[in-house]
Amino acid sequence: MSEKISYKNRIGAHVSVAGGIDKAPARAAAQGGETFQCFTRPPQGGPAPKITKETILNLHREMDKYGIETFHIHTPYVLNFASLKSKIREASIQIVRKELERGSLLGAKFVMTHIGSYTNQTLEEGIKKVIDAIKRILFNYQGSTQFLIEISAGAGNVIGDTFEEIGEIVRAVKSLPGFGGICFDTCHAFASGYDYRTPAGAAAMLQQFDQTIGLEFLKLTHVNDSKVDLGMKRDRHEHIGQGFIGRDGLTSLLQTPEFMKIDWLLETEDDLREKDVKILKGIRAKKS
DSSP: OOOOOOSSSOEEEEOOOTTOGGGHHHHHHHTTOSEEEEOSSOTTSOOOOOOOHHHHHHHHHHHHHTTOOOEEEEOOTTOOTTOSSHHHHHHHHHHHHHHHHHHHHHTOSEEEEOOOBOTTSOHHHHHHHHHHHHHHHTTTOOOSSEEEEEOOOOOTTBSOSSHHHHHHHHHHHTTSTTEEEEEEEHHHHHHTTOOOSSHHHHHHHHHHHHHHTOGGGEEEEEEOEESSOTTOOOOOEEOTTSSSSHHHHHHHHHTSHHHHTSEEEEOSOGGGHHHHHHHHHHHHHHHO
């Protein structure tokens, strides 16, 4: 069994569940991961594989084998809580509720989701639909896995690319059972215009986050560099140190006390994933 780490946070990446979710821990460990993120169902839609007692037992056995104590679930990409089409909204609500329940069976810590766009309506109307959807998702929820909203990159009419929009949603749902808070994506926030590439910039951004959302709701981060420059409103992940944020830019944010105590998850391509993990471990080690 691997030695347990002494850091407050864990570093990992999104990994494949091909062949079953119980195969994910070995893939995470092979890349140097201490935690991981995965889908439990097809990301572009489709039925979810059945979770059996054997699946749960095998998953936990594999996690113990590699010294992995936590993992996280990403919802499918096809969801839109603000859609004008009631069938899409209803399906989105049902999928996320089921993912929370599946996560509770599997022992996942968080389920994070994109929240959708407000096409052909006002932003205010879209946000209202999102709030109503989250209230329905978490109504009478009694599971252990917590729900997170992921910050978006700001393309088109997407909701959740500004702290103000997210803060409005959080204030309306923060007391609901199972609501955890926010998954901060470094690429998405950068694409939305938040410049944290210097210690002063990171401090100012975190102060703004605290004033509009509340730092107590910062629970997880996706760590990705960006193929596009600041404020370009495009979600284009790049390997650590090879994009417009840069290694030093990410270091300014990740070495803050607020980020040193939450898990860091990579969503970069597999080709250099192991190198990305090593870079992040180096950033963490220099701070500690």
